[in-house]
Amino acid sequence: MAALTADTLEGGFHDPVFQSQAVFRAVMAALAEPARPVPLPPSARPPAPLTAELGAVALTLADPDTPVWLDPALAASDAVRAWLAFHTGAPVTAEPMDAAFALVADPARLPPLSAFAQGTAEYPDRSTTLVIAVERFDTAAGPLFTGPGFETPRRFAAHPERIGFLDQWAANRALFPRGVDIVFVADGLVAGLPRSARLATTE
């Protein structure tokens, strides 16, 4: 672990109880009504390239019980590793298959969704939740999603998007109830794509 610096100690929640509750409710709302960006209250100030939103979700959900996988952009930063270790206590794993959470700062180079834990038929919850920072959401264009949480299908895209993402998502949905869930974060927003969300055009 990197040496403790002021940067490591700073930037956590100043009010952990209420800030983590507010972030949780935003993430819960995002997963309950997928493909619909909802406001994520500003809170954490982690070192780059960990974004404020990635940091806030990590502070809210990760702890010593949840191995976290970092994408290469994050894993390369000692400051990021030290900050996460200090504020969450979550062990970092190099194996996506072992991760409860995957933090992704560079979505264009996201590994295939199938590289992460998919859960089992009997315990589909033993899967990875990917938390992916993107630049923006597009709810005007983009493919139509539907499923639980949709009153009617919604258009949704998260940019930048990994090439072939939609094919991967269709494959992930085909594994249901196994599969991964995605929490996308952008500037001040969070949008969920739980494994239950399916492309309206392919089924």
Add this chain to the structure above:
Amino acid sequence: MTDMDDARFPPLSNSLPRGERGPVGGSGAGADAGVELNGALSPLVGESGREGAPGAVLDDQANLRTYSFAYLDEQTKRMIRRAILKGIAIPGYQVPFASREMPMPYGWGTGGVQVTAAVLGPDDVLKVIDQGADDTTNAVAIRGFFQKTAGVATTTRTADATVIQTRHRIPERTLQAHQILVYQVPIPEPLRYLEPRETETRKLHGLEEYGLMHVKLYEDIARHGHIATTYAYPVKVEGRYIMDPSPTPKFDNPKMHRSKALQLFGAGREKRIYAVPPHTDVVSLDFEDHPFRIQTFKEPCALCGAEGVYLDEVILDDRGGRMFVCSDTDHCEERRAEGHRGALSGESR
């Protein structure tokens, strides 16, 4: 980090005498997290220094102590929150979680209380019902528990609540998008009475092998001429998992179907959390020649005249006098406030 798995707290039922507090009407009770604990609940005050404790209070011995917002410590809340998110992503699937000891007996809805504690924030308005009523000992105690430990506003009015914890009923008023309904669940496994082994029921859910349940319902038909199950009537969620809706009357099952509200289920003793997101298909099991039907009542509510609601029988005297009234007390009161009258409510409209 202090683990909450100890039994040092006396049951809440001993601390809160029956009828000590009536239901709190309206919203707007102080949402201040720094609520003071009075003598009745001071045994709930945990050790000092628990992580994230927002309030410091003086207990009876005038020792400065702190407690966690909504009672649970932050690590426990995180664990429960993770389980809730998995439950939402896999509608109807029972997510195992490390249920904590709560300062109340299991029959009092410790699973629902833990789910409520994990979602509740300072801006929430909480309603607690038991068999449709806000004023039973159980509902009063749980509402008081969250007033004390979270300082949240409480209400008896369904329309004003953001979080509703319930045992045995779904409110008659259609729930809205901003609302969360938290069910207290005693037995989360719908296959439990057919297959007692957890390893086997897990396999059956995994394989989507639900023949046992259909056999059980069909045996009902063979024996009674109809499906005799009236409570905890099994449902299929989004065409995949068979789920126990908790011991609500089957009358309430259709309210779960494509509800605008998020529905969360907590089973404390059995350590399971599950969920139904908004706008999700929840279909009661049935057969083509024996379609699912809800209970119907011959007469309207004797107090407010409501039809198409779930009624409870109330014994009036020892000579066999009785009446049927709304089980949802808030619904009944609101209707009467609007001027609706039933056969036994005195002057007619």
